Amino acid sequence: MYCFLRLSVLLVGLIVSVSSYAANAVQPLTTADDLGPKVEQPIEFPHDRHAGDAAKGGMQINCMYCHTYARRSIVAGIPPLQKCIGCHQNIESVRETPRIKKLFEYWEAKKAVPWKKVHDLPDFVRFNHERHIQRFVFAQNKPVQEACGYCHGDVKTMTVARRQKPLSMGWCVSCHQKDHPVDATSTKTTHGPNDCWQCHK
Amino acid sequence: MSITNLLENWSDFRQQHPSDDRPHREYKWAMSIDLDACTGCNACSVACYAENNLPVVGKEKFLHGHSHHWIRIERYWANDGREFADQGAQFLPMLCQHCESAPCETVCPVGATNHTADGLNSQVYNRCVGSRYCNANCPYKARYFNWYDYPTTDNVWPEPMNQQLNPDVTVRGKGVMEKCTFCVQRLTVAKSNARSEGRSVLDGEVQTACQQVCPTGAISFGNLVDPLAKVGKQWMTQQVDLNKDKQAKDVAEEAAKLRGYRILEELRTYPSVMYLEQLREGSI
Known part of the structure; x- marks a missing residue:
């Protein structure tokens, strides 16, 4: 009887440890450097x-x-789009760069940047x-x-x-x-x- | 606090008032409800549903006792010898009494319900594991359990209606206990605003949802530490002391003139809600 008990305890322990190890291996709770996920933004804001x-x-x-x-x-x-445009309408030097062009596209379409x-x-x-x-x-x-x-x-x-x-x-x-x-x-x-x-x- | 110490000195712990050695310094939120003004219209209950994202569970679940009215109107009838009373209803809004020595707090196995520095009895949903001990130990039956996942499986707020949910209050999922919070989301905002201006919250600056809608103004709410607060004055005139489990006035002769009382005070819960007894025709 005790033999069975011991065996079952051992088995349960084994299963638990293996499964927890597997769970750990699949998805770590936090990345080592605590970095969040990379977020794709509509405009790569520098x-x-x-x-x-x-x-x-x-x-x-x-x-x-x-x-x-x-x-x-x-x-x-x-910040609302107005804030970006408020400065950028007066900054001619970067007016034709791809990101600013995209910004003005949103502005002309009267749409907020998502x-x-x-x-x-x-x-x-x-x-x-x-x-x-x-x-x-x-x-x-x-x-x-x-x-x-x-x-x-x-x-x-x-x-x-x-x-x-x-x-x-x-x-x-x-x-x-x-x-x-x-x-x-x-x-x-x-x-x-x-x-x-x-x-x- | 070790368990042996707790058991040996149990009666001391129960005699001790929880804030004796740590008095409330800035805020002690308290309420008083005038039962003479209460008409039992249920506006407070409706306002609470709207403010605190309470699910409307429907008739069937209500009959099973699964409703979520954080403030409910209890009815008492004076039946005067008739088999069924047809008149003389008395109403009593019942909500979490935010006891200073809350029975629910001591039994929570995971510490999901705690006492805050402002004298509120807090309930932290994401810590709650749903043991329901607190509900069993609450003498006021003011705690409500989420038996179903109302937002998803029960679809209590179908598509456009989820827009009405208050973003300042968590939408609770299945398996957690919930209860009246004294509209803590409003208190937090008021406290933050006051802090930015370097003062403490003024009386009447913050209202609970039930107080705000009460058409007869039966509910008053405020800071008991503030000597100018209406609530404090009411407690004072009614000679109800927060820190006593037996009020001195009750043995005095003139006690009949004073209407203030707290429900189940003798259980040493030190509730933060004072009720003002309804005036009966005979007593006028």
Whole structure:
């Protein structure tokens, strides 16, 4: 009887371990470098050209010039086509390049560019851009690109943005547990909220 | 908290008020419902369905007790010796009481229901495994279980109707427990707005959906920590203390004049909802 039991335990153990190994082998939960999937955008938007350093041929435009809602809303916002055209109608030097031509095609057809979402959080999560930007950029005087980069990576070196961080709950909490100074000068620190309902809805 | 410690000091744990040592600093959301003003019109319930993406389950499932009314109107009849009462209905809107010492929280095997710093009883859907212990332990029966996958298999919101879903609230799938949240999505927005302006949420700045639609204004909602809040004043005038399981006024002579009470207070749940008793003809 015990022999049978032992044998069955052994067998079950074997099956479980083999199947879990197989499951692991088929689909790894996260890639080693936490990179998100490559997202095909309708226009290959060069973030490096717009926001990159001047030394590397970038225009050093503030993130919040285009993603203007980040400091005052839950979402950062994808800029409307008007914003692109607002500058580009006056930039003759690149007017005939393929990407800008495509941009003006959308403009003349009066259609929005169907940008794809890169940083897609699950539906049960509430993330507020405003709170983070207010804290890091306005209260602590951190450079905008650094503050955005905590979650979005070094976007100014990318062309099409790609997810750089895991954006998992454990990863969020790893930062929320740290002590952050409340503003640029004070020595008082606070950490991010750890209430379930702050982020889960 | 080890299990032996818990068992040895069980009565202490039950006597202790949960926020005795950690008082609410900024917010303690609370409600008061005037049963004298309530006409039982069910507008609060309808508003809740719209605000919180509640599925309308239909007659058959309702009879099985599978309905999802986070706020429901309970009816009580004064039948005065008749076999079936035909008049004198009394209405009582019942919702999650957001107990300070919530019985549901202690029994959740996975910690899906917790107490927040604002004194809310939170329910995290993606953590819930559907053991339904919380439902069994809730004395108010204010928790509702998703027996079916309403959005997909039951198709509660067919094609154009899914546009009405509130994007700030999760659409729950099969096998999770849900309950009134005090419209936490609105509270979060109000708190964030107030924070940007460097103040705390003003009284009346945030309303729950049920409060907003109540035609007689029977429901008031606010921050109990705020001394200017209407709710706090109501609790004060009715001499109902959040942190007591037995109100001092109940033994006093003039208690009859005060209408405030909390349901099943003696179970030491410390609910955050105060009801104002209906005035009866005899008492006027």
